[in-house]
Amino acid sequence: MTDLPSDDQLTRSGLAPEGRGRVLLIACGALAREVLALIGRNGWDHLDLHCLPAILHNRPEKIAPAVEAAVQARGAGYDRVFVVYADCGTGGDLARTCERLGVGMVEGPHCYAFYEGVDAFAARGEVTSFYLTDFLVRQFDAFVWQPLGLDRHPDLRDMYFGNYETLVYQAQTDDEALTELARRHAERLGLEFERRATGYGELEGALARA
Structure with missing residues (x-):
């Protein structure tokens, strides 16, 4: 398998046609391979992927602010934004942030x-x-x-x-x-x-x- 770009900033963009149905995925860099594999396997070309640094898991208090900044910076022009994180040690902070922003997220306490x-x-x-x-x-x-x-x-x-x-x-x-x-x-x-x-x-x- 060809190695993916650095976890520090992985963006899969411009793959979906303009118009209705485009979705931005803001994901943990630790899930990059898996998300891209699922996009390819299912032909989900309307999904664009932007990954945040996986090392944020070592500082979970920074996850929600980083997600919010990404939504604000990249969400314009998409019909939907979906956050590919579970709670991941944020103590509910990420869920509250997503609710306030009106975006969905993965259910559960963590990827395990x-x-x-x-x-x-x-x-x-x-x-x-x-x-x-x-x-x-x-x-x-x-x-x-x-x-x-x-x-x-x-x-x-x-x-x-x-x-x-x-x-x-x-x-x-x-x-x-x-x-x-x-x-x-x-x-x-x-x-x-x-x-x-x-x-x-x-x-x-x-x-x-x-």
Whole structure:
């Protein structure tokens, strides 16, 4: 697969014809591959994608302001704007922002839930599981290992992960190399490993409704 542009700013624009039915998707950069795959698979050429930096997840208080700025900067000329984020640690702030702006968003607390199915995820109640998606398997060092300082202080591992038992890899694709990489991440964290083939979960339905 050809690598996508940087997460820092990914925009898929100009693909839909002028006129009714054009929809702007403002999405987390961690979902870029998946959203583009669904657009291509379903022929949704009326959807234009603009991604915000995935690293915002490390500062969730910045997500709602960033989404609002993107809606204001890019929403003109579209019939609808849809936000491809779940709550993602904003404590309801993103939902309140979307309601005020009159735009829809993905339901659920985070992407782990909507990949697995929000109700199914809640029913599991897995408080001792640490989750990775395809994106996080690829970007493990940049989004987990380094931000926690484990590259400099590996002795902190048990302090961060001592209460976890299992690393659950929610696989969007059937990729043996990614699965093996996820298994190695579990070993680095001292956790058991489980792979779940979730595919795109409820993301596809959310985009279809958009």
